[in-house]
Amino acid sequence: MKRSVPVVELKAVPVEAPRTLAEVIYRRLRRDIIWGVLAPGAPLRSDELRDCYDVGVSPLREALSRLVTERLVTAVGQRGFRVAPLTSADVLDTINTRVVVEREALARSIATGGIEWETDLVAAYHSLSRIPIPHKAEPHADVWAQHHRRFHMALLAACGSSWLLELAGLLFDHAERHRVIRARTVPEPKLTRDIAAEHKEILAATLARKSKAAVQALERHYRATAEQVIAAFDQTVQKQKPK
Numbered sequence: 137m138k139r140s141v142p143v144v145e146l147k148a149v150p151v152e153a154p155r156t157l158a159e160v161i162y163r164r165l166r167r168d169i170i171w172g173v174l175a176p177g178a179p180l181r182s183d184e185l186r187d188c189y190d191v192g193v194s195p196l197r198e199a200l201s202r203l204v205t206e207r208l209v210t211a212v213g214q215r216g217f218r219v220a221p222l223t224s225a226d227v228l229d230t231i232n233t234r235v236v237v238e239r240e241a242l243a244r245s246i247a248t249g250g251i252e253w254e255t256d257l258v259a260a261y262h263s264l265s266r267i268p269i270p271h272k273a274e275p276h277a278d279v280w281a282q283h284h285r286r287f288h289m290a291l292l293a294a295c296g297s298s299w300l301l302e303l304a305g306l307l308f309d310h311a312e313r314h315r316v317i318r319a320r321t322v323p324e325p326k327l328t329r330d331i332a333a334e335h336k337e338i339l340a341a342t343l344a345r346k347s348k349a350a351v352q353a354l355e356r357h358y359r360a361t362a363e364q365v366i367a368a369f370d371q372t373v374q375k376q377k378p379k
Contacts, residue, residue: 257342314365
């Protein structure tokens, strides 16, 4: 008789502590944008942000300028900043670029990664597999998201290119923003996918050094999420149409 594996409570993935106030505010703003606390297209007014985040003008401006370079914030001429808008075209552009970057990075990791890379990857997958997949803003959703990121970045970690890893990390965070907004738009979607099985398939092909199968499984995984996000956008548009 097969025993069920108990779900364990995992902590957030540790990250390096911020060194400056601007870094602190940058991280807080970035997280709030990715998690939809600051909605797409929302104005980022200096006075309101300074009160909300308890920060001065200079570190706030530095944080916002950094987020502009990451395309999470847009600068509106002399009128200040806004959270970057989000459309179906943005989702497609992100996923298409992400596939190009990560197919190359994963193929390189499979070709050159050693036992240490495999060990880190298996550990990242194991941690992720022990947390229930959230389908709305549940208490463990943030922790799951951090372990989810750790797993996907571990797949690419042996690629040997800091540029590929930096681009992959940025694109992951944009895609995570899409996923979170989809979950907020449709809080209880009909489950037509087994995301845990998709992760397992990617891992198995990667560890077996089957490069073609691994990159194909990864692409299917990403495109399935993008399709759900676009469907949620379309559903929202339909609801907003006057009857």
